[in-house]
Amino acid sequence: MQEKFQVKNSLSKENKYLILIEQLKNLLSTDDKLISNLANLSAAIMQTFQNLNWVGFYIKENNHLYLGPFQGKVACTKIEIGKGVCGTSAAKKETIIVPNVYEFPGHIFCDSDSKSEIVVPIIINNSVFGVLDIDSPEFNQFDETDKKYLEEIIEHLKTLITKYELFSNSEKMASTKI
Numbered sequence: 001m002q003e004k005f006q007v008k009n010s011l012s013k014e015n016k017y018l019i020l021i022e023q024l025k026n027l028l029s030t031d032d033k034l035i036s037n038l039a040n041l042s043a044a045i046m047q048t049f050q051n052l053n054w055v056g057f058y059i060k061e062n063n064h065l066y067l068g069p070f071q072g073k074v075a076c077t078k079i080e081i082g083k084g085v086c087g088t089s090a091a092k093k094e095t096i097i098v099p100n101v102y103e104f105p106g107h108i109f110c111d112s113d114s115k116s117e118i119v120v121p122i123i124i125n126n127s128v129f130g131v132l133d134i135d136s137p138e139f140n141q142f143d144e145t146d147k148k149y150l151e152e153i154i155e156h157l158k159t160l161i162t163k164y165e166l167f168s169n170s171e172k173m174a175s176t177k178i
């Protein structure tokens, strides 16, 4: 199914998201590793939109976010919770749209091509799992349409992550000697 992933360039942003979301139902699966799903999700978003230079995940561990699967130039590997756009989104547990990265106090420059950015947190049971970070080389590229559909994509991803957590909990329980 992965080989067939395709969204036409000529569609409107909203229609691209609708087709992307439809295709993600086949692309993302608990038959695959979570890390593989995160890698393919970042590639699917990058492939769908022409105006992006970086799409990827940072995963939380203790008080930091660590670089996960991504598409784009090499990036910062560790961001403190509360710092930069990613750390702020994780601290506030809310999506942040940055129309102009030069105007965001404390913005962390990983890729000097980036001019606007959107970060969507992945919150599971009120805890931060990580964030999805998307950058564009153009100013003002993200709006409420991106927020709405990216949050919908993250909802779908959260359902998958929860299934992995259920699997790993039941494996732990199964291997616990009573």
Ligand code: SME
Residues within 6 Å of the ligand: 054, 075, 076, 079, 083, 084, 085, 086, 087, 106, 107, 108, 109, 110, 111, 114, 117, 133, 135
């Ligand atoms: N700009 C982000 C850092 C990550 S890179 O853009 C990939 C931030 O300020 O948190």
